[in-house]
Structures are given as C-alpha cells and as structure tokens.
Amino acid sequence: MGKIFKRNVLKHSDKQRTRAAELTLRESIYPLCLVTILFFLWGFSYGLLDTLNKHFQVTLNITRTRSSGLQAAYFGAYPLASLGHANWLLRHYGYKIVFIWGLFLYGVGSLIAWPCILYRSFGGFCAAIFIIGNGLGSLETAANPYLTVCGPPKYxxxxxxxAQAFNGIGTVVAPVLGSYVFFKDTADNVESLKNVQWVYLAIACFVFLLAVVFYFSPIPEVTDADMAFQAQETSAGTDHKPFIKQWRLFHATFAQFCYTGAQVAIAGAFINYATETRPGTDNATGAQLLAGAQGCFAFGRFVGAALMKFVKPRYIFLVYMTMCIVFIAPSITQRGNAGISMLFVTLFFESIIFPTIVALGMRGLGKYSKRGSGFIVAGVSGGAVVPPILFAAADSQDGKSDAPTAVAMSVPLAFFIAAWSYTLCVNFVPAYTKVVDSFSTTKIGVENAHAHDPEAQTGGGVLADEKIGGGATQNETVDTERKV
Known part of the structure; x- marks a missing residue:
C-alpha cells in the first residue's frame, strides 16, 4: 500500500522525458484500471440522459425538439472543457489534476441536479447537466488520450x-434502472421522476470519494516529450510540421463530430422509435429495449478489442463503420421488431468507432499529443448538434407519418456517411496508413523496455530540455539523452 499512497505531485513539465515513454504492460495495469472506472461513470450518466429524455417529454409535456436540450447542454459543454479549461490544465499540470477537476465538476453538477429534479425544473436540470458535461468533458479530455499513451503503443x-467497453456497461445499467424506477408507475410520472434525485445524490458522493482516491494514487505522467520520443522511434512522427498542418488530426476531429452526433441521436431517439414503430410498446418497455441495445453496444466493444489482437485495428474500424451505414438505413423504412433489430445491430457496430478514432487520430502527433487530443474530444460536441436536427425532423413529420422518428433516422445515416470518409482514408490513403501501421508494429514497451529511459541513463534523474520552445527541438533532446 505504501507504493500506492505516497507523495503527490500535481504539476509536471511537458519538456521532460520520463519513464512513462516506455511503460510496459505490467506497469500500466493499475493506472489503467483506475481510469477505467471513469468510463463506467460517464457511460452511466449518458444512459441516464437517454432515458430521461423521453421521460421529460411525458412528465413535462414538452416536444421532442425541446427535450433534446438535454443532449445539447450535455455535449455542448465538451468543447468548453476539451479546448478550454481542461486542456489548459492538461498541458500545464498533467493528467492527474484533470481527473480530479473533472470529478469535482461532475459531483457539483449532480448536487445541483437534485433540487432541479425535485421541483421539475427542466431549465435548471439542463444547467446541472451542462456542469456535469463540463466534468465529463474534462475526464474524457484526459482519460481517452491517457489510455492511448499509457502503455505499449502497439496495444x-x-x-x-x-476500457470503453465499461462505458457501454454503464449505458446498459442506466436504462435498466430507468425502466424499474423512472417508469415503474406510469400513473404517477412525477413521483417516478423524484426517485431520480437519489441517484444523482449517490453519484455526487461517489465521485467526490473517487477524486480523493485519484489524488493519493501514483499515476504515471506521460509528457509531450515522451510522445515526441515515441514518434521519432517509429519514424512516423508528424510533429515537425506546424500544428495547423496536422491534417489527419482535423479529419479525425471532423469524423468524431459526425459519428458521435449520429450515435447520440440514435440512442436519444431510441425509446421514441420503439414506441412509435412497435405496437404495444410503452415507455418502460422502450427503456428495457434500449438497455438491450446498449448491451449489444458493450458486447461489440469486447468483440472488437479481441479482434484487434489478431487483425489490424484499421481493418476492424473499416468493417464496423461500414456496417453502421448498412444497418441504420433499413431502420428508416422497417417497422416493429424488424426495425428495432436493425438498431440493435447498428449499436453493436457503433461500439468501437469513438475510441478507435481517438487512438488513430493521435498517432504521430508527438509533442502535439495533449493539444491534439483536446480537438478530437471536442468532436463529441456533435452530440449537441445532431439530436436536435433529428428531433426537429421527427416533429416535422407529425401527422404525415405513422412513425416520425423512423423517418428522421435518415439524419444519423447522413452523418455516418460523412464520418466514413476518415475510415476510408485511414485504410487507403498512404499518408494515413503509414503512420497508423508504424505505431501498430512498434516494440516500444514490449522489448528492451526502458532501454532509452533517461532515469536509467542518469542514475535516477529525469533529463529535461530547458530549450524546448526556445530553440531546441524535441528530437534534439532525445539525441542528447542518448549520448549521456
């Protein structure tokens, strides 16, 4: 236990190379397990949002478009975090402080949500969700890139x-809870809604406690200097170019925006789709079906992660993204169990897309890794844009179609096709594939671990490049270290 709870440092310089540049699988297990808990938390929060979306429509008698304000508040906060306060903390202090900051905001937002739910204030709850979104956006700004850089790059x-599979488990648990708590008594929707307040109070208590655990836990800080070393070792680094010319990063950000928007829109409209297209389906049954679909989503991530052990990740990425397009299209015209099954399969293939875009998009960024990760996570803001478009399209079909939400599924189909452009480039454009494949085959952290470790070469000290940003380059720093 003494190794787990020891002296804490909350500020780290990105100008220093550390042991984290060549972490082995064993060395990365504890911090990765701790960070994985965060994925369950925001999966649970996201699942609650999808369930509450439909419940607010019923309880407060609001339109589909207005209820999508929940998604707009939640995902609209992400760019503020990933490009603003969270990314600033990440670049100037490190990963640990961002984890703690994100948990703090998540807890505060959950506490504010408590009275808003009690008094049925939709506007107040949207404000609470905005704060929670800032907290979860902060966590994603740190956790997603941290999982890609903490350990051998090839994995x-x-x-x-x-880790994201546990996010999927959280999205399953929330609708199940909703079907037995939020919709347990359709004769008294208001009373059912009040039960949600205790869920948010429990969340607040748990995340504040988890923030304390993160403070006392030794989390290896992976610096931009470490990432520059990896980029040079693989001969696939692009950080010698100005940040504005990191075209692959911006393409990944665009794909993340389109894909996440489509994913959030489908999940947010799922209960509406089920009740409109499947005769005899009430809100509680719709929530249970959503839980089943999210179960397919979680299972798809475990399957995808297993396949990546034997097949290049970019190939799995191509198949899964293509299948999303293939199966969402029939849901527009199909009804009943056939339409529901199309959405089930779509969610299965959605599973690996988000995390794989993060991992592939960060390849070769080197010293721009932390800054670049903020852009990719900002792409999550698509979840604030696409759902309102889908619900507006559904509202426009009222009286014209027996299943307005089904017709509106053409909206996420269009955004899936836009995101597909990145998938094609990663697999068929040499400027993309060379970088991705170089990192997939590297032996850093697998063979001769810490062979270039500055601590080993200096008897325990960490070499710092005091001139980075003022004349010397990251590559010159690594060359200097090798001569020591």
Missing part, C-alpha cells in the same frame, strides 16, 4: 476499446 486501440 493502444485494444486498451481504449476495453
């Missing part, structure tokens, strides 16, 4: 998909 896609 980055597997690590992040396994």
């Amino acid at each position: 980055a896609e597997i690590r992040i998909n396994l």
Whole structure:
C-alpha cells in the first residue's frame, strides 16, 4: 500500500522525458484500471440522459425538439472543457489534476441536479447537466488520450476499446434502472421522476470519494516529450510540421463530430422509435429495449478489442463503420421488431468507432499529443448538434407519418456517411496508413523496455530540455539523452 499512497505531485513539465515513454504492460495495469472506472461513470450518466429524455417529454409535456436540450447542454459543454479549461490544465499540470477537476465538476453538477429534479425544473436540470458535461468533458479530455499513451503503443486501440467497453456497461445499467424506477408507475410520472434525485445524490458522493482516491494514487505522467520520443522511434512522427498542418488530426476531429452526433441521436431517439414503430410498446418497455441495445453496444466493444489482437485495428474500424451505414438505413423504412433489430445491430457496430478514432487520430502527433487530443474530444460536441436536427425532423413529420422518428433516422445515416470518409482514408490513403501501421508494429514497451529511459541513463534523474520552445527541438533532446 505504501507504493500506492505516497507523495503527490500535481504539476509536471511537458519538456521532460520520463519513464512513462516506455511503460510496459505490467506497469500500466493499475493506472489503467483506475481510469477505467471513469468510463463506467460517464457511460452511466449518458444512459441516464437517454432515458430521461423521453421521460421529460411525458412528465413535462414538452416536444421532442425541446427535450433534446438535454443532449445539447450535455455535449455542448465538451468543447468548453476539451479546448478550454481542461486542456489548459492538461498541458500545464498533467493528467492527474484533470481527473480530479473533472470529478469535482461532475459531483457539483449532480448536487445541483437534485433540487432541479425535485421541483421539475427542466431549465435548471439542463444547467446541472451542462456542469456535469463540463466534468465529463474534462475526464474524457484526459482519460481517452491517457489510455492511448499509457502503455505499449502497439496495444493502444485494444486498451481504449476495453476500457470503453465499461462505458457501454454503464449505458446498459442506466436504462435498466430507468425502466424499474423512472417508469415503474406510469400513473404517477412525477413521483417516478423524484426517485431520480437519489441517484444523482449517490453519484455526487461517489465521485467526490473517487477524486480523493485519484489524488493519493501514483499515476504515471506521460509528457509531450515522451510522445515526441515515441514518434521519432517509429519514424512516423508528424510533429515537425506546424500544428495547423496536422491534417489527419482535423479529419479525425471532423469524423468524431459526425459519428458521435449520429450515435447520440440514435440512442436519444431510441425509446421514441420503439414506441412509435412497435405496437404495444410503452415507455418502460422502450427503456428495457434500449438497455438491450446498449448491451449489444458493450458486447461489440469486447468483440472488437479481441479482434484487434489478431487483425489490424484499421481493418476492424473499416468493417464496423461500414456496417453502421448498412444497418441504420433499413431502420428508416422497417417497422416493429424488424426495425428495432436493425438498431440493435447498428449499436453493436457503433461500439468501437469513438475510441478507435481517438487512438488513430493521435498517432504521430508527438509533442502535439495533449493539444491534439483536446480537438478530437471536442468532436463529441456533435452530440449537441445532431439530436436536435433529428428531433426537429421527427416533429416535422407529425401527422404525415405513422412513425416520425423512423423517418428522421435518415439524419444519423447522413452523418455516418460523412464520418466514413476518415475510415476510408485511414485504410487507403498512404499518408494515413503509414503512420497508423508504424505505431501498430512498434516494440516500444514490449522489448528492451526502458532501454532509452533517461532515469536509467542518469542514475535516477529525469533529463529535461530547458530549450524546448526556445530553440531546441524535441528530437534534439532525445539525441542528447542518448549520448549521456
């Protein structure tokens, strides 16, 4: 226990190379397990949001479009965190402080949500969700890139998909809870809604406690200097170019925006889709079906992560993204169990897309890794844009179609196709594939671990490049270290 709870340092310089540049699988297990808990937390929060979306429509008698304000508040907060306060903390202090900051905001937002739910204030609850979104956006700003860089680079896609599978489990638990708590008594929806307040109070208590655990836990800080070393070792680094010319990063960000928007829109409209297209389906049954679909989503991540052990991640990425397009299209015209099954399969194939875009998009960024990760996570803001478009399209079909939400599924189909452009480039454009494949085959952290470790070469000290940003380059720093 003495090794787990020891002296804490909350500020780290990105100008220093550390042992974290060549972490082995064993060395990365504890911090990765701790960070994986965070994925369950925001999966649970996201699942609650999808369930509450439909419940607010019933309880407060509001339109589909207005209820999508929940998604707009939640995902609209992400760019503020990933490009603003959280990314600033990440670049100036390190990962640990961002984990603690994100948990703090998550807890505060949950406490504010408590009275808002009690007094049925939709506007107040949207404000609480905005704060929670800032907290979860902060956590994602740190956790997603951390999973890709904490450990051997060749296993980055597997690590992040396994961790994200627990996010999927959280999205399953929330609708199940909703079906037995929020919708347990359809004759008194208001009383059912009040039960949600205790869920948010429990969340607040848990995340504050988890923030304390993170403070006392030794989390290896992976610096931009470490990432520059990895980029040079693989001969696939692009950080010698100005940040503005990191075209692969911006393409990944665009794909993340389109894909996440489509994913959130489908999940947010799932209960509406089920009640409209499947005769005899009430809100509680719709929530249970959503839990089943999210179960397919979680299972798909475990399957995808397993396949990546034997097949190049970019190939799995191509198949899964293509299948999303293939199966969402029939849901527009199909009804009943056939339409529901199409959404089930779509969610299965959605599973690995988000984390794989993060992992592939960060390849070769080197000293721009932390800054670049903020852009990719900012792509999550698509979840604030696409759902309102889908619900507005559904509202426009009222009286014209027996299943307005089904017709509106053409909206996420269009955004899936836009995101597909990145998938094609990663697999068929040499400028993309060379970088991705170089990292997938590297032996850093697998063979001769810490062979270039500055601590080993200096008897325990950490070499710092005092001139980075003022004349010397990251590559010159590594060359200097090798001569020591």
